[in-house]
Amino acid sequence: MANPSFVMQKVLDVSFEDRPIPKLISPRDVRIEIKQTGICGSDVHYYTHGAIGSFIVKAPMVLGHESAGIVAEVGPEVTSLKVGDRVALEPGVPCRFCDHCKAGKYNLCADMKFAATPPYDGTLCRYYVLPDDFCVKLPDNVSLEEGALVEPLSVAVHVTKLADVQVGSTAIIFGAGPVGLLCCAVAKAFGATTVVAVDLVQSRLDLALDLAATHSYVPQKGDSAADSAAKIIAMLGGKQPDFAIDASGAGASVNTAIHVLKQGGNYVQAGMGAPEISFPITEFTVKEITARGSFRYGPGDYQLAVALVASGKVDVKKLITHRVKFEEAEEAFKLVLKGQGVKILIEGPAAPAA
Structure with a gap:
């Protein structure tokens, strides 16, 4: 052929x-x-x-x-x-x-x-x-x-750039599939000192910890989004994340992300799930959270992804x-x-x- x-x-x-x-x-x-x-x-x-x-x-x-x-x-x-x-x-x-x-x-x-x-x-x-x-x-x-693997890494670069992750910050990523795992790595490369990975599968969280995450959390059955957020904040010693990324598309993760973020935090939606979900609009509003969607990648994302691999940062x-x-x-x-x-x-x- x-x-x-x-x-x-x-x-x-x-x-x-x-x-x-x-x-x-x-x-x-x-x-x-x-x-x-x-x-x-x-x-x-x-x-x-x-x-x-x-x-x-x-x-x-x-x-x-x-x-x-x-x-x-x-x-x-x-x-x-x-x-x-x-x-x-x-x-x-x-x-x-x-x-x-x-x-x-x-x-x-x-x-x-x-x-x-x-x-x-x-x-x-x-x-x-x-x-x-x-x-x-x-x-x-x-x-x-x-x-x-530069392609999925470029997705993670684009997501994390939209989140505007800062040096010394705390970031939380929901979903430890390939994009979520890479978002953990990029957030750390961008300077986040605390990176929390959230997933239902422990083996994926183990990989997240090996790759870049500093903390991991498995949501407990029966817990509400507010319950999960409270437990994550307690795990972090009372600190609320500055930045949240959802790479799962799961409604429960979206809700937990809004509840766990600090006042004025940044939220980026990367995962695609059900076409419509319930949303904690009061929590979102009173915290004055900035939320953005993310789709594929744009100018410079591929080049930055290659540089992150070449430098050994990811x-x-x-x-x-x-x-x-x-x-x-x-x-x-x-x-x-x-x-x-x-x-x-x-x-x-x-x-x-x-």
């Missing part, structure tokens, strides 16, 4: 196809040979449900968007990269012309072409094409495996629990469905025969 690709045909129906090798359309395009791809919750949701909100899979679609690879071809106007360079792929290309793009918020672009988001194919293939400014060169001390390798060959890609999805592992990497298709 010239360009083997892992294609979702319909819900729970995937296959391997030989797709055409993508051509360079723009003189600033780059063709990358994909070497490592991580599995994201959105990939699995498409695999199991065929849709996320208004994004509905209506035709066969290549899955995957957390990838790193090696530059195989560059357009005639590319000066920042050369064949053989190792890069992390920022998988969403905006229109560049709308008001959001011009304001530096291209993650909000309505015409975003995002890998493995219908109708656009993803990166679980041998070759993928991106503009050169959406390929971030990896330093020599950053592996391709780490490069694939060790993304600790999240990798499974590695599978390209031919075993469906098994990786099944592992995620079973709740096994934290971050599973799929090795790119073997290099084509000479």
Whole structure:
């Protein structure tokens, strides 16, 4: 196969196809040979449900968007990269012309072409094409495996920047999945001296403590949000967090976050859960809390994520629990469905025969 690709045909129906090798359309395009791809919750949701909100899979679609690879071809106007360079792929290309793009918020672009988001194919293939400014060169001390994890790390960078975490502060992160774990690490890298991880699964909290967290908390069955908040504050010696991030999407976590925050605290919603939840609006109002939503990543987030890995401030390798060959890609999805592992990497298709 010239360009083997892992294609979702319909819900729970995937296959391997030989797709055409993508051509360079723009003189600033780059063709990358994909070497490592991580599995994201959105990939699995498409695999199991065929849709996320208004994004509905209506035709066969290549899955995957957390990838790193090696530059195989560059357009005639590319000066920042050369064949053989190792890069992390920022998988969403905006229109560049709308008001959001011009304001530096291209993650909000309505015409975003995002890998493995219908109708656009993803990166679980041998070759993928991106503009050169959406390929971030990896330093020599950053592996391709780490490069694939730059995508979820960039999500965490964007979330934590929106929270405006300050040096010497206390931050609390709800949900110890990949993004929540990485938010713990980024909050610490940004200077938070106390980082609290909250989750129902002790093994994930153990990983959070190993990665960056200073404290962990398992909500107790039957406790209200106010009860949980009171116990967390007691655990912290009476101190209330300055910043809260919810990476779970669970209504109970959202409520607890508002109750636990100090007066004037900052709250950022990163996880997506039920379309609507109950919300402690009185607590939110009287504390004058600042709340923001967070979606993907924006200008500079990928570059900062790479720098955090290269400097050793964030060790993304600790999240990798499974590695599978390209031919075993469906098994990786099944592992995620079973709740096994934290971050599973799929090795790119073997290099084509000479």
